[in-house]
Amino acid sequence: MAEPAAFLELKAAFETGISRPLNWRRKQIEGIHDKRLSRAEVMLELALALQYTKHEIDKLVRFGKSNRTRSGNSVSLLNGSQPRHDIRINSIGIVLIKAHWAYPYSSLLGPIIASFAAGNLWVLDAGSSAITELLSSLLPDFLDHSGFLLDLQNGTTGLVDVPPSSAAVLEISSSGAVSVLDSTSVPSSSSIYVHESGNARKAATAFVHAKLAFNGQAPNVPRVALVDDAVYPQFHSAMHEALIKTWPYHERRLKCSASNSRTH
Incomplete structure (x- = not known):
């Protein structure tokens, strides 16, 4: 399902x-x-x-002030000091x-x-x-409306009380500042912003699946993806792979045929 x-x-x-x-x-x-x-x-x-x-x-x-610590289990062979490790x-x-x-x-x-x-x-x-x-x-x-969903009770499988806006729906200002839109300002053509702090490949796959859910009529799904240059190759590649796996074979063939006819 x-x-x-x-x-x-x-x-x-x-x-x-x-x-x-x-x-x-x-x-x-x-x-x-x-x-x-x-x-x-x-x-x-x-x-x-x-x-x-x-x-x-x-x-x-x-x-946030310090995410580095010294390890007590290993000692540098060069100077006897304990190495520092990043904690993630x-x-x-x-x-x-x-x-x-x-x-x-x-x-x-x-x-x-x-x-x-x-x-x-x-x-x-x-x-x-x-x-x-x-x-x-x-x-x-x-x-933040993006951070949670409220589920149905009594073991039912659907989801209700869905927050009206998604964390993926962001407003990008001319200065480059990014802010999450509230429920009253979500446009009909909303966007997602993909950057280096996330997983670009998984974001692309989830975006494609959301777009294709319910024959493309899923509510509140962003129509535009804004992708940082640093992660664009991964995002583009993952979208292509997800589309190939998701689209029915005959639809892919029709699209490819139409594309080939335009290039010749």
Whole structure:
């Protein structure tokens, strides 16, 4: 069964690398902190989650200042000094988060914070329509719409409450600054921006799959890809490979025939 278009968008957003920067991770965790404070009279069980947000923010700040360490397991043969190694936190992709029935809010927000801290995106299965409804009304006001999806409960397979905009939908200003569009300003011809901090090949594959989902009628799928020169060869090659694997053989043959007729 084909993956829902919304999930394909989330995959494409991750592959563009938007969740890699430490500043983005920190802002999402701070959003959880702000959301908790705004609902303190309701979510009394979240004292631990609040403490966890502060801990993760502090850890990201420390990591951002210095991401190098000395290894205690090896010694240089030349001068006896311990070598330095870069520490890299590799994001894994999209994380499914499920609630515990006894303490639903803290059991959701803890993994959400951990996912953001690691540079991952996530899909939420709250297990309760009431919890989903509450979080649906709060999360988009405090978090980047690109970073999450809210899933259906009760084991159903579809996705609902999809954020109206994708992290892959970006606005590129004349100065080169990039900002994520909100739900009210997403144009009919939106764009994705692929750069060196992401995986260009996987971004291209996810982009093609999203474009071809539901016979090309998938909602909120960007129509234009803006690609840095440094990663353009990989992106172009991966798009070509994905199209070859995805298109039906007879459609590819018709396209090739039409192209050959124009070149002769």
